[in-house]
Amino acid sequence: MGRWKPPPPAASPYITPAGYAALQDELKALWLRRADVVAALAAAAAEGDRSENAEYIYRKKELGGLDYRIRYLQKRLPKLNIVRESPASDQVFFGARVSLERADDSRIEYRIVGPDEADATSGSISIDSPLARALLKKKVADEVVLTLGDSRERFVVQRISYEQNLPDGTP
Secondary structure, eight states: OOOOOOOOOOOOOEEOHHHHHHHHHHHHHHHHHHHHHHHHHHHHHTTSOSTTOHHHHHHHHHHHHHHHHHHHHHHHGGGOEEOOBOOOOSBOOTTOEEEEEETTSOEEEEEEEOTTSOBGGGTEEETTSHHHHHHTTOBTTOEEEEEETTEEEEEEEEEEEOOSBOOOOOO
16 A cells, blocks of 8 residues: 555645745745855865764754755745735634634634744634634624534634734835
């Protein structure tokens, strides 16, 4: 039996201006870091036997990781659609900050952003996530049922807001 897996679905191409600027800054920082790693790799290679040179092996792996991320960003950035305007709507769409109430009366708040800038610790979830997909086009007081595996969780939309003037970090 083969190990072939179908490719994952393509991530949504949407991003906020601030998220796009952050990715551009990351790409610039990676190029600067790469120059330092290449210099350290050359110094480690000059020390002689590379098969037992831990510094050389470490720098090669680090360089590979940097190159992988640089290639990804160089391919991804041109494909992204920067969403500069918030919709004038009372429904949940990209860029919405949504306040939800759970069945136990606890409240959580999420902002729906692109997959490249999603960060659960700051309350930003990807538009491709199951919760965000379930929330799309919902209005205040609508109930959302999220089923993941054997668990089901109910949410009620309490508040929907959008940042009116999205900060523009792009040229």
